[in-house]
Amino acid sequence: MHKAHEIIFAGFGGQGVLSMGQIIAYAAMIEDKEVSWMPSYGPEMRGGTANCTVIVSDSKISSPIISTFDSAIVLNQPSLDKFEKAVKPGGLLLFEESAIINLPTRSDIEILSIPANEEALKLNMKRVANMILVGAFLEKRPIVKIENILNALKKVLPERHHHLIPVNKDALAKGKELVNEEIKL
Amino acid sequence: MDQTLELIREARLMKGNEALAEAAIRAGVQAYFGYPITPQSEILEYLSREMPKRGGIVLQAESELAAINMIYGASGAGARVMTSSSSPGISLMQEGLSYIASAQLPCLVVNVNRGGPGLGTIQPSQGDYFQATKGGGHGDYHLIVLAPASVQEMADFVFDAITLAEKYRNPALILADGALGQMMEKVELPEEGSLEYPEKSWATVGKPKERERNIITSLFIQPEKMEKINLELQEKYRRLKEEVRYELVSTDDAEILMVAYGLSARICQKTIDLAREKGIKLGLLRPITLYPFPEEAVASFASKVDFYLVVEMNAGQMIEDVKLSVNGSRPVFHYGRMGGMISSPEEVLSKVEEILETQSVSNTSTGR
Structure with a gap:
């Protein structure tokens, strides 16, 4: 594994893009790693694109502002158009299947399409699509342990929402499963 | 757990x-x-x-x-x-x-x-x-x-x-x-x-009773x-x-000194890593107190480095304090983005390389 892993999460506001980044940052902190989480906070957040950059590292993080990424997790077309070219060669581009019409074209990176929205509906919880993507991402790039994602959820979610942790756990497992199915094909 | x-x-x-x-x-x-x-x-x-x-x-x-x-x-x-x-x-x-x-x-x-x-x-x-x-x-x-x-x-x-x-x-x-x-x-x-x-x-x-009134x-x-x-x-x-405070990063063998504070200093730290992979000996002085400004610390590098590069998210403001400190003894350059734009570590490195290019050209032309 890399000494540092630099990730961009991008999509529309409301898709849970910032939360995905935060939950991975929390999990990394639980593992005593260095982390930074930098959100876009411009006017684009109101209905437009939102994104956050997360860096997980074994050593002190220099710049929280970066322009290329080891991994990009993308939930809409404008974000794909913007960030496909920012993935480092050999990096990972993971996207939500139904959100993308014009597919990525690079051949020097690993590209993975995950039907997260469809699978989330099957779990009767549309909102966990982002956690399916987190599960899929961590199966490809195990930068933090799934159990620490769950520990982070316990910490971040207020007590009254703790009943949602099992469905999030299922979503993470589903993401992992989808990646392994994909590889079998 | x-x-x-x-x-x-x-x-x-x-x-x-x-x-x-x-x-x-x-x-x-x-x-x-x-x-x-x-x-x-x-x-x-x-x-x-x-x-x-x-x-x-x-x-x-x-x-x-x-x-x-x-x-x-x-x-x-x-x-x-x-x-x-x-x-x-x-x-x-x-x-x-x-x-x-x-x-x-x-x-x-x-x-x-x-x-x-x-x-x-x-x-x-x-x-x-x-x-x-x-x-x-x-x-x-x-x-x-x-x-x-x-x-x-x-x-x-x-x-x-x-x-x-x-x-x-x-x-x-x-x-x-x-x-x-x-x-x-x-x-x-x-x-x-x-x-x-x-x-x-x-x-x-x-x-x-024992003292005058405070005004x-x-x-x-x-x-x-x-x-x-x-x-x-x-x-x-x-x-x-x-009360002057500042931080030095990779300055022991630095041939170029960047001066940057706040977020710009973080960006410059990454630039140092990128530069050193290419053999460019960059260092950083990060003022922690902007007032009082660490003028003596900045000046102390004049005899050690070829030039200074001030990196800020503005058109060039702290560069004036750096220039006053250096007092003309070394060239001081600036790199900055404005209006809410943030420089990337790679952009700062490009600026360093551009200065090195022009410096070597001018050194050749003056016969140095």
Whole structure:
């Protein structure tokens, strides 16, 4: 594994893009790693694109502002158009299947399409699509342990929402499963 | 599992604005007056929620002008006080800050710098360096200015700024930027109650028989008196030089010295890594106190490096202080983006390479 892993999460506001980044940052902190989480906070957040950059590292993080990424997790077309070219060669581009019409074209990176929205509906919880993507991402790039994602959820979610942790756990497992199915094909 | 929870308790993942606000409560700030503005509204939000529960007063003023004058009054009455805002709001506070500096009162002001001029943009900027370090309002005065470069420092510098403000009876400013306010990093918060309240014999809290009444004013109508006050202030700023703080990164063998503060310094640290992979010996001096400016430290590199590169998120402001320090003995270059745009580490490296290119051309042409 890399000494540092630099990730961009991008999509529309409301898709849970910032939360995905935060939950991975929390999990990394639980593992005593260095982390930074930098959100876009411009006017684009109101209905437009939102994104956050997360860096997980074994050593002190220099710049929280970066322009290329080891991994990009993308939930809409404008974000794909913007960030496909920012993935480092050999990096990972993971996207939500139904959100993308014009597919990525690079051949020097690993590209993975995950039907997260469809699978989330099957779990009767549309909102966990982002956690399916987190599960899929961590199966490809195990930068933090799934159990620490769950520990982070316990910490971040207020007590009254703790009943949602099992469905999030299922979503993470589903993401992992989808990646392994994909590889079998 | 238990060990996991332990780690979460010790270190927290927080936004810079929230870490600063929590630190303010722990530093014993007794009153906060402010008015919301992006990208620092979380400070007011956090304090509104938490501070009254823990014994402090939070008041959302009708404007920044009102807020800074509430600070003036509350500080005069001996309270530990703070306000926060972002660039346009800080401009509105300049009259009050000049009065507070003249009246020699301690307070903490936080500027989470956004892009300007004018109402500008809510994105991060360092365009307020001149305003922060040269006084900002009218008259010969300075604020004590600290520039954090991480969420940890957003919290720690609250304690440092209050300590300095009270020691020197002078307003202290934390100059951050929108990115530092909005980003989350791991932070270990300072211990609550560790900052003692100093004796404030000058405060206007009633007159005991044994002393004359205390007067807090910034109006000294006789020029002889006003000059005396000015001399006192200048003497104080000279003493302040003892408090200079800066950080050196990879400077031992550096042939080029970058000077950058805050977020720009973080970006430059990555540039150092990229440059050293290419064999370019870059180093960084990060001023932590912007006023007093680490002029001697900056000057001390003149005999060691080929040139200086000042990196800021503005058109070139701190470069003037670097040039004054270097005093013409070495070339000083600048790289900056403006209006809320942030330089990438790669862009800064390109600038270094461009300067190296032109330097070698000019050295060849002069026969060196």
